[in-house]
Structures are given as C-alpha cells and as structure tokens.
Amino acid sequence: MRLKHFLILIGAILIIFSCAKEKKNQEKEPLMMREASELAIMMEQMYAFNDSVKRQILRGEEISKLPFELQEMHTLEMTDRFSRDDNFNKFSVVFEKYQKQLYTTTSDSLRTVYNNVIQTCIACHQTSCTGPIPRIKKLLID
Numbered sequence: 001m002r003l004k005h006f007l008i009l010i011g012a013i014l015i016i017f018s019c020a021k022e023k024k025n026q027e028k029e030p031l032m033m034r035e036a037s038e039l040a041i042m043m044e045q046m047y048a049f050n051d052s053v054k055r056q057i058l059r060g061e062e063i064s065k066l067p068f069e070l071q072e073m074h075t076l077e078m079t080d081r082f083s084r085d086d087n088f089n090k091f092s093v094v095f096e097k098y099q100k101q102l103y104t105t106t107s108d109s110l111r112t113v114y115n116n117v118i119q120t121c122i123a124c125h126q127t128s129c130t131g132p133i134p135r136i137k138k139l140l141i142d
C-alpha cells in the first residue's frame with residue numbers, strides 16, 4: 001500500500017513537471033500563475049471536447065461540432081520549449097484527418113475512428129509533452 005501511494009505521488013510530480021510551462025523572469029507574477037500558451041489552451045479544449053465525444057458515442061448520440069479550428073494547431077503560439085518539429089507537423093496532420101473522420105464514418109466504425117484520434121494525441125505527446133499522457137489515456141474507449 002505504501003509503495004502504491006509513493007508511485008502515485010511520483011506520477012503526480014512527473015505530470016506536473018514534464019509538461020510544465022517555463023516562464024522567464026521578465027514578469028513579476030507569482031510562480032503559480034504561469035500563463036498557459038494559446039496552444040495549451042486549445043489542447044485543453046481538445047481534451048474537453050473529446051471527453052464529451054466519448055460520452056456521446058457510448059450513448060449513441062449525435063456528435064457535436066468541433067468547438068475549435070483544427071488549422072490553428074499550426075499557428076497558435078506555443079510554450080518556448082516546444083516547437084513545430086517534423087513529429088509535430090506529421091502528427092498534427094494525422095490528428096486532423098481522424099478528428100474530421102468522426103463526421104464521415106459509419107456508426108460501426110465510430111469507436112475505432114475515435115480511438116485513432118486519441119492514439120494520435122498520445123503518439124504526438126510521446127515525442128514532446130509526455131506529462132498529460134496518463135490523463136489522455138483515460139479518453140480511450142475500451
């Protein structure tokens with residue numbers, strides 16, 4: 001039991017630090033109030049949206065429209081330590097493809113397409129921002 005708690009604690013620390021935003025000290029704001037980049041804000045929207053899509057699929061409901069512009073992945077300002085390298089560009093194209101496919105696929109393959117969306121989130125994150133991966137994995141449909 002103690003070991004389990006220890007591992008949870010280490011996990012939580014890794015999540016906080018591995019994708020934490022770095023801020024140079026040009027602004028005198030308290031450490032806890034670091035600003036999220038535009039891309040990070042979009043990512044949080046992508047998370048919330050896909051979480052609701054998961055529930056819609058499980059209930060057999062119609063999927064809501066995308067609340068964000070997929071193209072903006074390529075232009076929004078991002079935290080300094082990340083960059084639009086080859087991996088980012090490659091995975092964002094795949095991601096875009098699957099996210100759009102949710103609206104064109106048959107209901108039989110909806111779960112597969114949805115899980116492909118989430119696997120693409122994870123794949124891109126493995127090349128850059130590993131912190132949120134355990135959280136993203138919760139979006140998968142078993």
Ligand code: HEC
Nearest residue numbers: 037039040043046047078079082091092095121124129132
């Ligand atoms: C093409 C690569 C890529 C894809 C695809 C991608 N992400 Fe991200 N994600 C990033 C990068 C890079 C960051 C760091 C952004 C920053 O801090 O500017 C990030 C940050 C995040 C964050 C942390 C935001 C914060 O508050 O700091 C979450 C959560 C997240 N992504 C979830 C997701 C989810 C859910 C998906 C799929 C629906 C997804 N991501 C798809 C690259 C990607």
